[in-house]
Amino acid sequence: MLSNACKYAIRAMIYLASRQSEDVKVNIRDISAEVDSPEPFTAKIMQALSKQGFVSSLKGPTGGFYLETKQAETTLLEIVKAIDGTQVLDGCGLGLKTCSDAHPCPIHQEYSHVRQHFNDMLENNTIIGLAQAMHGSNSVLKNILTI
Amino acid sequence: MLSNACKYAIRAMIYLASRQSEDVKVNIRDISAEVDSPEPFTAKIMQALSKQGFVSSLKGPTGGFYLETKQAETTLLEIVKAIDGTQVLDGCGLGLKTCSDAHPCPIHQEYSHVRQHFNDMLENNTIIGLAQAMHGSNSVLKNILTI
DNA sequence: ACAGAAAAAGATAAATTTATCTTAAATTTG
């Protein structure tokens, strides 16, 4: 559904939001340890998020990544658009060049609904909202298998 | 959402189903022309579908691919499982190693619903059903942009 | 039998995604 890069991005941002109140900056090492993602790859992704204004960063000792209040209100939809693009959000389920009511593929009607459901979910969830919900629940950002 | 391979597979099978009544075998050249997919890649995919029993084939002149009655009743879900695997069908939306109610990621509840919606759609649609619906509508398997 | 047609199989290549490595730039603290 989403690329690894996008999944890491969302997990990282939720983690940053969960530490937002502490007013500290979090370095790449901590982020990738906490969200269980490859460190250099995560660095690249954070770089991209930073360049596009989704996260803030500061270099040097005690530096790292952090979220400003407004950034924590980013929706998942915005992140997906920024990292993965819009194909998964509005493209044809069977890969036709255009998805339209005028020239629909055989699954157009039903697939459009699924896609809309997906879009809605992404749009109705903000990073800060998910971070807060996580606090009052047993939700996790990584799972070290305990089965 | 789905890989190119899987999209081509579904489009190819719907096309075969749409010609099922003619009792002819369709060669790769025709299939890829009609569903607008790269010929050698499509050949590989048809080979895989054939090996797994989703389509039938016959070599030699007048040979090609075709569907038996039972094969035309394949659901999209079966094809997706065979080509793309189950990750997209039951994997965690944020990439955790396991998706479970016990250790849910922050989007688990809502994502599960979207995923279920997707699974239902795939399970409730058979190749022959889509092929028939296509006949009585303006649906298409390729779109040569006419905008 | 033979020639031609078609799928099957296997080898190879290109493109994309994922991941890593190295160097540079910026910032803080002593």
Next chain:
DNA sequence: CAAATTTAAGATAAATTTATCTTTTTCTGT
């Protein structure tokens, strides 16, 4: 100012997906 720490940037590499090419096998019709 100097040293250490950390992001930024750029180059490189591995893995996966997508795509192509070549050869072999099988079948049909003459």
